Amino acid sequence: MRSPPITAARxxxxxxxxxxxxxxxxxxxxxxxxALLTALGAATVFFFRSRPDPTVHRIFLGFAxxxxxxxxxxxxxxxxxxEAEAMGxxxxxxxxxxxxxxxxxxxxxxxxxxxxxxxxFRHLGRRTPLLVLAVTLHNIPEGMAVGIxxxxxxxxxxxxxxxxxxxxxxxxxxxxxxxxxxxxxxLSLIHI
Numbered sequence: 656m657r658s659p660p661i662t663a664a665r666x667x668x669x670x671x672x673x674x675x676x677x678x679x680x681x682x683x684x685x686x687x688x689x690a691l692l693t694a695l696g697a698a699t700v701f702f703f704r705s706r707p708d709p710t711v712h713r714i715f716l717g718f719a720x721x722x723x724x725x726x727x728x729x730x731x732x733x734x735x736x737x738e739a740e741a742m743g744x745x746x747x748x749x750x751x752x753x754x755x756x757x758x759x760x761x762x763x764x765x766x767x768x769x770x771x772x773x774x775x776f777r778h779l780g781r782r783t784p785l786l787v788l789a790v791t792l793h794n795i796p797e798g799m800a801v802g803i804x805x806x807x808x809x810x811x812x813x814x815x816x817x818x819x820x821x822x823x824x825x826x827x828x829x830x831x832x833x834x835x836x837x838x839x840x841x842l843s844l845i846h847i
Contacts, residue, residue, distance in 0.1 A: 674810065681809040682802035685824040689801055692828035693794075696835025700843040712840045719833035726830055764788055786841070790834050797827050 699715075735753065736746035804820035811817070 678806040678809045681805040681820075685801045685805035685820060686798045688824050689798065689828045689831050693831040693835040696832035696837075697839035699836045700839045703843070712837070715833050715836040715840060719830070719837045722830040722833060726826065730826070761789060787838055790838055794831070794834075797831075801827055 703711075732750045732754075735750040739749045740746040801820070801824050804816075804823050808816040808820040
């Protein structure tokens with residue numbers, strides 16, 4: 656008579672570590688995709704043999720601004736208004752308050768930046784360091800949003816979560832391409 660096979664007991668720590676590793680891998684993949692599109696946008700400077708035409712720089716800035724405005728409207732302001740209304744608040748108040756705080760922060764950075772800029776960057780003027788700082792700062796919450804959405808999708812049971820995470824990464828990546836170009840072009844003009 657044979658004895659029943661010995662089965663290993665489930666190790667909850669191993670399962671938790673495996674789940675965490677999967678979430679980190681998915682988050683790294685999503686944020687890596689958006690970082691790749693930023694780098695590809697910055698790589699557009701290699702297509703210009705000499706000084707790029709200022710019109711090209713304006714086109715990239717305009718495209719980046721248009722995509723950012725559209726993204727802020729449909730992905731940030733409208734959901735903030737809907738969430739506030741669902742909580743019984745006046746919908747526009749939190750969205751307007753957040754916008755005012757963001758504008759105040761950028762105005763403060765514009766005033767403080769000349770004092771905070773190292774001497775080696777003074778020849779860039781006021782606008783280029785402010786642009787680099789603003790884009791860099793706003794990429795932090797974008798990366799967090801993409802990472803969290805992929806981490807949650809890795810834990811979820813529905814394919815809709817993964818679809819939403821991919822759509823978010825794709826939207827942010829499309830926005831990051833012209834941002835990379837908008838940052839790299841003025842820096843390439845001064846050979847940085």
